[in-house]
Amino acid sequence: MSAGGQECAEAAADAAFERHRRRLFGLAYKMLGSLAETEDVLQEAWLRWRGADRAAVRDEGAFLARTVTRLSLDVLRSARVKREAYLGTWLPEPIVDETTPAPDESVELASDLSVALVLALERLTPLERAAFLLHDVFDMPFAEVAETLGKSVEACRQLAGRGRIHVAEERPRAKTSAKASPEEGQALASAFLKASRAGDMAGLVAILAPDAVLRADGGGVRPAAMKPLVGAERIANFFGRMIRLNLPVEPRSATFTSINGLPGYVTIEADGLPQTTAFEIADGRIAAVYVVRNPEKLGRLMGW
Structure with missing residues (x-):
């Protein structure tokens, strides 16, 4: 490929990644509760996307979601001891005003970065969190969730089901400040x-x-x-x-x-x-x- 063709291909890859950045940010932040770790995961996902055989990718959104999920699970595994030894109450790193990504109107829950939701997800195991987010929030079929997590379809159904129950129990049922003026x-x-x-x-x-x-x-x-x-x-x-x-x-x-x-x-x-x-x-x-x-x-x- 010529230098000009390579530049065009890389520009197209970057544009594709940016189209999915909001959703990928929400996925990583919900998995990790940390802006720094989220940004690291997105950077690594972008590098892997740049180096992938993109012509063989059928669904770029699903490919990127799988990549971000796997990277987030790696971070959670490496941070497990630190999380377990955390002193006092753990809260997610706050997203203040101008740093909040614009909501993705096509997926209401995917744009919900509320503290209550992230706390509810934090009480799940990493695999429950991943299965629930990929299927219930990002509408990924269980077959693709299974491919992402390296588990059977039935196991992923059970993981997402347990996650769904816990999130429903933890998230506030009342009208919250998201609807207050x-x-x-x-x-x-x-x-x-x-x-x-x-x-x-x-x-x-x-x-x-x-x-x-x-x-x-x-x-x-x-x-x-x-x-x-x-x-x-x-x-x-x-x-x-x-x-x-x-x-x-x-x-x-x-x-x-x-x-x-x-x-x-x-x-x-x-x-x-x-x-x-x-x-x-x-x-x-x-x-x-x-x-x-x-x-x-x-x-x-x-x-x-």
Whole structure:
């Protein structure tokens, strides 16, 4: 092939990859919960696509999905010990506003990068996660799922079925902030920021659902609640206790934004490090709070 022909072929390959990038990003992020690992997987998938015999590929979308899935499974296997030894509550690396890929309107669930969904997937085994995502989210036939995972069709049906059950149990059934108005979301986020930093326990109870849950991820590096806090009063007492202990709770700055499609804000804390706080809203109250403090997951917010 001439130099010009090679350049045209590579340009066509790159264009094909870009057509599928949104879906591939969603697949890898749901598998891994890490932006850095997701970007590494997409880069390796692109290199493999560049080097593949593309003329022999019948379905480029399926080929790329298989590649990304296998690469993601390799990452999960290598990170298994690290995940199991994680200190405190694990939350996915937050996707803040401008870094969120535009939704793929043809697959509603595939564009759902909510924290609740990623947490539900995190409770699955890697193979259950892969089978469920490929079949239920990306509409891949079980025959192709089996080829991707190196399992029988029946085994993949069972894996996806178990994944489906767990996700249905874990994902919130109520109307969430994805359907709440931006104004409602920002108003509740603003009220939470003000009340939590002032230790206003009554104010917090007023805006939290009675069974609200707060999850905070400090990664064992920064102080954070080690286990989820369940119940409006328990969450309010936690922030009241922080005030009584004279902990430095007032942030240097706060920017309201969208985090994984949820209303929230990014703060620069008294120690100079960033923190993200995202909210799920149900029936006009905060149903869940997700706080990420682990610096390893927030480096891009500081330009690291």
